[in-house]
Every structure is written in structure tokens, then in C-alpha cells.
Amino acid sequence: MTGALASVPVRAIVRGLADAAARWADADFPPRVRVLEAIVVRTGYPLPVVEYALDRLFEAITEPALTATIAGELGSLDALDGWTARAGRGDARALPVGQVCIVSSRTTIGVAIPAAVYALCAKCDVVVKDREDHLVAAFFASLAQEHAAFASAARAETWSGSHDARDLSGFAAVVAYGRDDTLAEIRAACAPEARFVGYGPRASIGYVARESLVDERGAGAIAEGAARDLVLYESEGCLSLHALFVERGGAIAPERFAGLLARALERAHVEFPPRERGAGASARLGGARALAAFRAASGTGAVYGDRDARHLIVLDPPASDPPLLLPRALNLHVVDRPGDASAYLERHAIAVEAVAASGKRDDVVKMAVDAGAARIAPFGALQSPQMEGNHGGRLRIADYIRWIAEDT
Amino acid sequence: MPYNRESGELDAEIGRVIAAWHKHGRGLSDAEFEDLALRIFAYQLRYDEPYARYCGSLGITVAAMPASWHEIPAVPTAAFKEATLATFDPARAALAFETSGTTSGLGGRHYMETRALYDASLLAGFDRFMLADGARLRYFNLVPNPADRPQSSLGYMMGRVCADRGDGNTGWYLRGDDLFVDAFVADARAAVEDGVPVCIAGTAFAFVQLCDELAERGATFAFAPGSRIMETGGFKGRSRIVSREELYAAMVARFGIREERIVAEYSMTELSSQWYRVDAPASPAPHGRLMAAPPWLRARVTGADGKTLPPGVVGALVHVDLANRSSCLAVQTEDLGAAVGDGIVLIGREHGAELRGCSLDAETLRAAR
Numbered sequence: 001m002t003g004a005l006a007s008v009p010v011r012a013i014v015r016g017l018a019d020a021a022a023r024w025a026d027a028d029f030p031p032r033v034r035v036l037e038a039i040v041v042r043t044g045y046p047l048p049v050v051e052y053a054l055d056r057l058f059e060a061i062t063e064p065a066l067t068a069t070i071a072g073e074l075g076s077l078d079a080l081d082g083w084t085a086r087a088g089r090g091d092a093r094a095l096p097v098g099q100v101c102i103v104s105s106r107t108t109i110g111v112a113i114p115a116a117v118y119a120l121c122a123k124c125d126v127v128v129k130d131r132e133d134h135l136v137a138a139f140f141a142s143l144a145q146e147h148a149a150f151a152s153a154a155r156a157e158t159w160s161g162s163h164d165a166r167d168l169s170g171f172a173a174v175v176a177y178g179r180d181d182t183l184a185e186i187r188a189a190c191a192p193e194a195r196f197v198g199y200g201p202r203a204s205i206g207y208v209a210r211e212s213l214v215d216e217r218g219a220g221a222i223a224e225g226a227a228r229d230l231v232l233y234e235s236e237g238c239l240s241l242h243a244l245f246v247e248r249g250g251a252i253a254p255e256r257f258a259g260l261l262a263r264a265l266e267r268a269h270v271e272f273p274p275r276e277r278g279a280g281a282s283a284r285l286g287g288a289r290a291l292a293a294f295r296a297a298s299g300t301g302a303v304y305g306d307r308d309a310r311h312l313i314v315l316d317p318p319a320s321d322p323p324l325l326l327p328r329a330l331n332l333h334v335v336d337r338p339g340d341a342s343a344y345l346e347r348h349a350i351a352v353e354a355v356a357a358s359g360k361r362d363d364v365v366k367m368a369v370d371a372g373a374a375r376i377a378p379f380g381a382l383q384s385p386q387m388e389g390n391h392g393g394r395l396r397i398a399d400y401i402r403w404i405a406e407d408t
Numbered sequence: 409m410p411y412n413r414e415s416g417e418l419d420a421e422i423g424r425v426i427a428a429w430h431k432h433g434r435g436l437s438d439a440e441f442e443d444l445a446l447r448i449f450a451y452q453l454r455y456d457e458p459y460a461r462y463c464g465s466l467g468i469t470v471a472a473m474p475a476s477w478h479e480i481p482a483v484p485t486a487a488f489k490e491a492t493l494a495t496f497d498p499a500r501a502a503l504a505f506e507t508s509g510t511t512s513g514l515g516g517r518h519y520m521e522t523r524a525l526y527d528a529s530l531l532a533g534f535d536r537f538m539l540a541d542g543a544r545l546r547y548f549n550l551v552p553n554p555a556d557r558p559q560s561s562l563g564y565m566m567g568r569v570c571a572d573r574g575d576g577n578t579g580w581y582l583r584g585d586d587l588f589v590d591a592f593v594a595d596a597r598a599a600v601e602d603g604v605p606v607c608i609a610g611t612a613f614a615f616v617q618l619c620d621e622l623a624e625r626g627a628t629f630a631f632a633p634g635s636r637i638m639e640t641g642g643f644k645g646r647s648r649i650v651s652r653e654e655l656y657a658a659m660v661a662r663f664g665i666r667e668e669r670i671v672a673e674y675s676m677t678e679l680s681s682q683w684y685r686v687d688a689p690a691s692p693a694p695h696g697r698l699m700a701a702p703p704w705l706r707a708r709v710t711g712a713d714g715k716t717l718p719p720g721v722v723g724a725l726v727h728v729d730l731a732n733r734s735s736c737l738a739v740q741t742e743d744l745g746a747a748v749g750d751g752i753v754l755i756g757r758e759h760g761a762e763l764r765g766c767s768l769d770a771e772t773l774r775a776a777r
Contacts, residue, residue, distance in 0.1 A: 277712065279722040279723055279724075279744050279755075280744060280757075281712075282711055282712035282723065282724065283712075283723065283724035283741075283742045283743070283744055284742050285712045286710060286711070286712045286713075286714060286724050286740065286742075287484045287485075287486070287724065287740060287741070287742045289712070289714075290482070290483070290484040290487075290714070290740050291484045291486045291487060291490070293462065293465060293466070294458075294462045294483060294484065294487045294490060294491075295490060296465065297458075297461040297462040297464065297465035298458060298461060298462075298490070298491060307713070308713065309711070309712035309713040309714075
């Protein structure tokens, strides 16, 4: 461990991170322009989607956001630079936990960067397993221009094959994203006392309460947001909208809302053009569409799609149907109460990351809490998490901190 | 509705098509296939209510028929779990096969009004693609015994084949998930000693299990020349998946049967006819297996919008099986393939797309449930 950031004041670190991010938030910033095409190639997402992702990612990394998160979790930034007094307790200091490894294989755009940012704020040395687009490496290069210490503290590496191609036993903390079996393997490769921060498979849902369906305009605005939450990243992220619950009893009926959503999707396809789909996804979409149409012909539910099969909305499928988990495809369940959504999530053992809600009704919030969600967001903002947010329900910097306290 | 004259006439006509190919190798021209397919479809629109409702929702009725067999609406396989797709009262069904509950956990049924078409179709195909040399074999089955599990279409098929083409010493080695390896080994040794050629038929997963067990015991066999293997199905719902190359190598090593004597069969409960692999296993097509079917079974390859894709383009397979007279002749699958000449290159079911970090995928969801 080099401890390259050990003597750098945390405010300088935060400023360096925010300044670099600000440069990356500029669409014309040359390193961003250079890496753009590589991200398009790796993910297959069209350029507007990648641009949007980079905007959201880097615009969120600001001094106020980082400062507020650190102060919120540690009491103050000063704890990272030295001993600080604590009310009713002895002085304490937040030290870096040690070297941190972030295994960001198979992730959406830049998922490793927020974790790396917080680990660097904790003054840890960070190694990120980068993807083929080298986005993290390029961002780290910008960091080094902000402060020379970042050059030693932040390293992005690529290693092919599975996680075991890299020895993880020397890291004090390992952050990983992926399936449960992948996380279990990575965890097993860590040192016994290492901190493991695993982000397993999760989905996000939406809940439209009847009181928000009072008129076409209000319902249309919710539909616009839901359409954006659905189409971004081709439904592949843990923050993508994977199931939508709409209450009966509003002035706008769920059937009408489904129609509004379908129309909103037509517009969303223009803003965020669909990625070219593989034959497998097309086959599964075709099967889902045909089954929904078959049911609709028998009087159960309805199906909404366009001529080019860019999206699929299935209205009121049986509760036994799991989420479609296909690009730009969504089951819209008609419900009477949030408990119906809870029952569905429990039935299908869905771990929920975030809930898009049309309002903060108590029973809707309770449903989100019971589902294990880490976040409640308005429709349209599901895929734009704040830097202060608690991805996976975890604190952001605390995992990278080792406390030392003085007895009173 | 009792078995009526119209049904009887159609069955007789389809039966003649099957017999002409089976006995004389006579195929069906495009026009002949089209004509018969559209007449069967029109019949199904009159007698298969759920199918007719579905077609009606797509604007297709007896009064507004499609111009080509390519435009006959296909029901997804899952529809067999949703409704009774039959042109007759299923209480009179001669055969009823159960589909597996893959996605929703619910099973479905495929009803056949008579055995005649089903039997004629499966035997004609098996004779052509498995028994072109006219061999009479001893059958070792790693599929459900129809005596125990009459609702298994695969079990029924092999039961029919064994009864009509076997040597009278058929073995059944699968019950539920239990594989009777001791019995297989004993019967296999006897067949080797007697110099009797065999046909081992089973699902890919059952073969994996058997080869694993035989490897543990260090058992190998040198079956008589002319022996062969029919491998079918995949690894649906199974935890261990091996490549087809690995599986075939193991089968060659355990049974002493040459790789070119291993034939892959592909079908499903919702069909009455089967596809068989016709390219050499030793020189596999880079992206799939070349499959052929009897002339009354054709496939079209479709995109997400349901439209037929040009030859060579990979998409979802829609099977049009004229022997499905009493249910639904056009069946949409999620299996991938491409049209090539009169056959298809079968790629099979694609697993989920590449995962994106902490996103949820269908496989994970199924495992969680």
C-alpha cells in the first residue's frame, strides 16, 4: 500500500474529484470524446444513450454531493484528516481501510466510478478492473492531472477472463457486481478479514397510485417518466424499470394509462434509439408478444407494441408471470393496493433496488421498505441516482473506512 | 363434436402424404404444402375456438384467409398452457401429452384426436432418419417409459418405435429423475455378448448422467456394428450443462459407437413430427446443426415482429406441422435457427443476454424461485 493520498487533505481530494468530473461532464472534453466510441462498441448502446449516461454519471460527482455524503456518514470531513471531537464520546479518526479493488466486469456504463470516488475520498489506494472501453482509466488520467497523488492512488487495469485472474487476497476491501454465484466466487477469493461489498442481482419497479391518475396531463407526465425509465440501457440495469403496478380507481383507468405509456415510448425511442437486438432477445420478445396477444384474444389483458416491435407493454398479465426482463418490455400489473405489488415481488423472489413512485403515500413507502428497496424516486429519475444515494442500501464511504477512537 | 367426415377426409389426405413419402420417397411441392396447410388452417379456424379467436384478433378469419402458409398465425408454445387447443372435444382424445412448465411453472396439454396420424408421422420420420438401413435394433431408452408416464410424448414416441421396430428386448432406464445404471450395464453387456446392434435413445442430460456414472465405474462397451444413438432435448432446468462436443466424445468413448452414428432429434410436445440432424456431427456447422424433417413439417424463421426472415438470417423458429391436424398446425417457439434450403440450421435456445452488473436476469430469477 502506497497511501498516496494519506497526506492530501480530504477537501483537496474532493475538489480534485469534482473538478475532473466537471470536465468529464462536458460532452466536448477530448478524453470523453475519445472513449465514447469504445463504450458504444462495448455496450451496443446508441450514442445518445451513452452521452446521457456519461452526463448523469459525471454531473452527479460534485463537491456539495461528496461533502454532504461524507459529513453525513462520518460526522465531518475533518475526521479523514485527523482526530476530531465527537459529542459525548472520545475523539476519533477515520483512516483508510487499505487497498480497495473494484471488480467492475460486465457492468453498465461507469458503475465502478462512484465506488472508486468514495474509496479515494477515504484516501484508499484503488484498483479497478476496467472494461474494454477503458473509461475508468481515462477518468483516472484526468484525476492525475488534478492532483499528482491520484496517479499512484487510482489505477485501472484490465484483466481478461474471470476474477480469479487477479489475486484478490491482498486487498482490504473488494467491491464487486454480478450474479450471486459470481459474487460468491469473488468473496471466496478475498482475504478472510477483507471487507466485501457485493452488489447482486436486483430489479426496480414502478408504482402508480390512483390519486396521481386524475387527468390525462398528469398521467401522461408519469407515463413519460416511466417510458424513460424503461428504455434507458435496454432494461439491463438494476435501476431499469422491470415491473409496473398501476392502481385501479383513478380517473384515468389503467388501460388508458397503458395507452399513454405506449405513446410515450414512441417518443422515447426517438430520444434514446433502441440498440440493435440479438436474435435471442427478439425470439423471446416475439414469444412474449404472441402469448400476450393470445391471452388478449381470450379476453385477458391487452398488448401494446409498435409495428417495428421496438417495445412491448403487456397489460394485466397473470400474477404467475415473472417480469419479462427483455429490452424495452414491461408487464403492467393492475392492482388495488401496494400489498398486491408486495405479494408479486415475494412470489417471484425479486430483490428490489429502487421504486419509482407517483407519490409518497404511506402504504406505497411501506411496500418499498418491505421490498428491500434502497431508493424511492419519481418516475423519470429512476436511472439517475444521486451521488449521495445508497446503492444497494449501503453507506457510500463507510465501507472504506477504519475507525480509531480514543477512550474518554 | 364426434370425429366427423371433414376430419376423416383431412386425416386420410395427410395420411396419404405421409405414406407416399414413407413408402415411395415422394415429397410435397411448395404448392401442395401450401394448399394442404391452408385447408387444414381453415378447418382449424372453424373448430378450434381459442385459435380462431387469436387469429381473429389478428384480422384473419375464414372469410379473410392468409395468402400463404407463411402468414398462418402461429400460437406460442406457452398458449398450450393457457387454453385447450383442439378441434374436438378433448374428452375424446386418443393421446394427450403434457408439456413441461418452464416459465410459469404451469404445464399444458397437446391433445390428439387419433393415434393414426401421430404414429404414422413419427414412424416415417424415424425410419428415414434413424433406420435408413432398415435395421431391426434393440432399444435402450433413457426416456420415460410410456407404461409409467403415458403423458410423455418422447416416451410415447420411443414406445411406438420399439413396438414396431425393436427386437422385443427393449430396456427402459429412466423413471422420474432416477437412472437405472445397473440395469443398463447388465443389458448392455448382454447385447455386446450377443452381438446385437442397439439404439440408445435419450435426452442430452440423461446421457450426461449415464456417461458420468459409467466413467465412475470405468465401464465401456463395444456395441455391435450398426449400433446408433438418438440424442434429443437439452439441459432445461438442469444444473450441469456440457457442450455437445464434450457429450458426444463421452458417448463415443463409453459406447464404442462412432460419432457419425449419433443423430440429434429435435421436436417438442406441441408438434406431431420431428426434425433430425443430417450433417455429420464430426464436422458441425459453426453456428448450429443442419436439421431435416419429413415434407409435412416445415419451419419459417421470424423476427420479433413475427414476419418471416430471409434464408440464412437467424430468428425464432415457427413450425408448421400438417400432422397437427387436430390441434394447431403453426407453433411459435423461442428456439433460434435459420432457414437453409429445405431444412433449418438449429441453434437452439439462447440463454439470457450478457448481464450488466447487478441487474436481474431470467435465469437468476428462476433460480431464486
